[in-house]
Amino acid sequence: MKTETIVLLKGDGIGPEIVTEAQKVLQLVSDARKEANDMEFEFKDELIGGIAIDQTGSPLPEQTLNSCLNASAVLLGAVGGPQWPRPATPENPHPPRPEQGLLDIRKKMNLFCNIRPCIFPCESLKSKSPLKEEIVKDTEFIVVRELTGGAYFGKREEENAEGVAYDTIIYSVPEVQRITRIAAQLALAHNPPYPIISIDKANVLASSRLWRRVVTETIQKEFPTVKLQHQLVDSAAMIMVKNPSALNGVLLTENMFGDILSDESSVIPGSLGLLPSASLNGWGKESNGLYEPIHGSAPEIAGQNIANPIGTILSAAMLLRYSFGLEREAKAIEKAVAKVLDDEEHGGLNVRTKELGGNATTTEIGDAIRKAL
């Protein structure tokens, strides 16, 4: 029987509380797999973000990175808070920022593929969207964002003597190929297969023209059954509000556009607290991945046992699906979440945290989900 290590990066703010609830859910799965003599999970806590800065001086300490590189998967809470960066001093004129830990871990674990589903976790929450219900009701897409290229990691120069600063949006053929392949696998994992909608600014950017050409060729050659469309990023930002279900499928895009569009999409389902994400370095069991809710560290409500752990618990479901191929277990968690969240009319338990109009605590939500499992 194999022991698989999952690194927990609880981070700052509400991070510890929400990761703890997700860990308990993963423990249930571990117990069941152990019973079946298949495998068990071993959890290992490491530091990241602000707390890591305070304890080690770095937002991504060497030890954390090494543990993550050697783990089977990583579950992260959230990083950041108003106390960071710490004030600049003569000895430390550029105190480190917690988010740098995130950018560094992406690059060093080679997590080139970020996946963010924009799907309602349950029926009755459709009325919580800022969009009209008739407009959002059939929305179901997955944003696939390239995460280690583009302007985020291209050459840049801070303001020079002439008062000029620049960044470089740069992409290579293999970078676009590998992210396209994961998008296609995700499209095919759905039944019937999702179409891929690739988003770029090919009418202006050279990097987007390369992107469009390579996406097209990769799909044509390697995944001829997958449908592919192209959409300009400005139109996509518009359609996402006007008629989001027109984007149903896999939205495949480069790093910066993906940052903007995935955040835009995240408010569609009505509560940021509910949405998970995965960042992968490949496809299949052999790949490593970092899983985290899309929301921030919410320092204003930290330590009060009122934060919503569902985004983290659904991230744990993604972890089971993408890092361990445990599709059945992932679906079971998603179903349990829907059951807990949905109102009675839709066969649910209507157990919700405050921001969704309920009064359940963080631990109560976790308990209810485990019970529903």
Add this chain to the structure above:
Amino acid sequence: MKTETIVLLKGDGIGPEIVTEAQKVLQLVSDARKEANDMEFEFKDELIGGIAIDQTGSPLPEQTLNSCLNASAVLLGAVGGPQWPRPATPENPHPPRPEQGLLDIRKKMNLFCNIRPCIFPCESLKSKSPLKEEIVKDTEFIVVRELTGGAYFGKREEENAEGVAYDTIIYSVPEVQRITRIAAQLALAHNPPYPIISIDKANVLASSRLWRRVVTETIQKEFPTVKLQHQLVDSAAMIMVKNPSALNGVLLTENMFGDILSDESSVIPGSLGLLPSASLNGWGKESNGLYEPIHGSAPEIAGQNIANPIGTILSAAMLLRYSFGLEREAKAIEKAVAKVLDDEEHGGLNVRTKELGGNATTTEIGDAIRKAL
């Protein structure tokens, strides 16, 4: 008495129909100013876009550019259509694209400031927004987009032998200063002054850090009474859907982010056909400007007298305001538009084109607005 030349670039698709209606409105103003012995408008038609490609080989012929450079203001309809670019041939492997005419005229007229109000043209249209009415009802902001810098005009290289392509996001201190000054003038033109919300990605991009520093210093030194906030572009894209009135004010941003955010914002008021834009090369009467509706050339409905001319007529109002300082006339047009569009309950005439549920033709809308004036 001065004669002021306005160049009309009708362009493709519905362009000719909608510009004609706006021209008639401008003619009314001209007649009135002439009566007052102040000035009159002279109109001059020039080619741009697809029709210019077909008649001259270029989407922005030399003659068009010269007329625009010598004009007091330019009013544009729309460019593009499915027939362009024309198929590539051995002699012409890269047939010109109509949009290139737009990019070229921006650069050659030095139209560095693009202004797009996100404001409901009348009360009763608030129910047409894809967002819930209680969420959008107080939305009132103006997007100010830098239009001649950033990734649009930075150095780029198409795919090289190593299979790499790149673009450069580049900004200089004076470029950021001049656009900040116009944003501040716009903020002060409102009573009480709008706050400025500057949007960037300073946690990642060097060009954004320069942007943030120069915006901050310019406002502090030159416009100390104007309130300034900063917002990351990903959060802004999110807030625009979740709670758009939190962005009320002037949203100041660089070219690419402005492209995405202004399109995202444009669906908030419910009909693209209603929204105007201005692109300026400075502030005050001495500056030149190009005015155009934000929608496209809608070739599928061209020539049927059913396109909505209101976006173009409101662009003509902006032309009067920004190129001639005719604030009173601009306001009168905006009021006439509101009167024509609004339903009876709100004191309006409920004259609307098809996409807004009415059955008025392009010319009927134009006539109704002129009558209401």
